[in-house]
Amino acid sequence: MDTTVDEHGTTEALATRIRDARESAKLTQAQVAAELGVSRPTLIAMEKGTRAITPLELVKLARLYGRDVANLLRPSQPPASIRAKFRTGLMTSPNDTELDEAVDELEHFADNYVDLLRRSQSRLPGRPPAVRPTDYLGPQGAGEALATEERNRLGLGDGPLQWLREVLEVEVGLRIFLLDLPSKVAGVFINVEPLGGCIGVNRNHPPQRRRWTMAHEYAHYLASRDRPEVTRLGSGRLNDSERFAEAFAANFLMPxxxxxxxxxxxxxxxxxxxxxxxxxxxxxxxxxxxxxxxxxxxxxxxxxxxxxxxxxxxxxxxxxxxxxLNLVPVPDSGEPLPYHYRTLATQLYVDGDITETQFAQYLDMSVVEARKEFHKLTSTSDVGEDGQPQIVDLLDSVE
Missing domain, CATH: 1.10.10 (Arc Repressor Mutant, subunit A)
Known part of the structure; x- marks a missing residue:
């Protein structure tokens, strides 16, 4: 993280954050400068970090951008602009508002994740594999070969994979978020420092479709992780990249x-x-x-x-x-945030490093909802000596 500061300027992290916040708010430099009562060159200097921002200006900027002052003052550099990467030809049009909002949501959660890592001084889970070449076979053959290779690398054998999301998050090292994507968008993928591969899945799609989307985006991570992807449904004839990802998903989920x-x-x-x-x-x-x-x-x-x-x-x-046939669907939590993300926030709250309000903000919940989530994350179902179900409080059980 970079917190260097010029003698007459401000931290590079703050400069980056106010620029990204302005772009997310879709405001021009001229508009913001007018609101602040400064010249456009002065605002440019603020966004470059060569001109210090006064406390009053910071409060005005936070209000103007709909951000908390504390968010703008985070000492860590935010993840490289996710919005900017997706803007390079992936949006179908400048008016693709729903997708635009989902990308903003992903950027917000990614920034929160980086801040949780900073606060907890933790490392990300997973064993990220190297990028694999796929041009030695056609899309179908490459998809099957790579799916088999990954299953072997992860020790999964050829059986059904019940806990796909957990494997991808904990073993592979992908960060999976459930987002409010447009109905015709199954998922998005982007590789962004320092989090690595991030997958956004349409939370409104059925569980089986979400699993397929995770496997599909996983393929893009393995083969072309430096290129952001938006997976759209019903988009006609698939190109080789999409045919490869579909073949990988089919073979990874159903070897x-x-x-x-x-x-x-x-x-x-x-x-x-x-x-x-x-x-x-x-x-x-x-x-x-x-x-x-x-x-x-x-x-x-x-x-x-x-x-x-x-x-x-x-x-x-x-x-x-x-x-x-009495086939009960396997429960799917539909949690919008990665498990590791939620456990980091929980541990910080338990240790007293963040307040209950901050805990709720990280989880994107009300305080009441966050209290229920805290109970879920700090307890587990078990069976007592009498054979009856019981709830074990993990915090109380620690000596």
Missing amino acids: RNGVVRRFHELKQDSGGKATPTTLIQLAHTYRVSVQALCLRLETLDLIKHGTWDRLKNHNFQPRAAADM
Whole structure:
């Protein structure tokens, strides 16, 4: 972090923060200078760090940008402008307001994450892999090869991956945020210092779709992490980069050997025939949609091509069928913030390094909601000696 200060200027971190805040507020230098009652060259000097900012000017700027003074005064440099990186041709138009707001949200959480790391003097979790070349094979072949390689690197075997987000956050070292993205945007990816790979997933999409999006963006991280990505649904013919990411997601979530083995086991249980029940059970096992499972089985030539289209044309209802089979969906917390982020905030609050109000602000919650979240993060379900369920307070249990 850079907190150097010129004799007549201000910290580089503060200069960067007021510039980024102005850009996020979509205000010109001329507009802000007029509000402050200074010349535009003076404001430019403030944003370069060569002219000191008075306390009154700082308060005015915070009010103008809708920021807390404390946020602007953070000594750590904010992550490299996420907004600026996404602006390079990724927004469909200057009026793509919803996506613009989601990028602002991601930038806000990333800055908070960096501040939590600074306060706690902690390191980020994960074992980030090196960037992998993919041009030695076509998109489909590269996707399968890299998915197999990553599963082997992480020791995942070829079985169903139940806790995908936890693996990506803790083992790989990705920072996953659930954002209010436009309905046609499944996710976004950006690699930004000092956090590394950050994934934004559409929190309004179903859990199976969110898992697929995580795996899809993971592929971009492995192959082209210096290029920001916006994954849009229904955008027509896919380019090679998107075809690769889709192939990686299919193979990482449903590895060939494991799917083939389990498909034949279920088929044998059904008298040697693949039925809709077979498909539903297999989709439930791998925590993917029946559509994704069908398309995967078609690719592996395990069922006839066009099976999903035929089921859809016959008004097949996967969720209703799963309910009839008593297949209960695996709980999905839908937490908007990474687990490590939330535990850092919790530990700082427990240690008295931040106030309850600050704890709530980091979690983007009201104080009442933050108290409930604190209880969740500091307790766990367990079974007592009498065999009855109990809640263990992790703080009280520490000697």
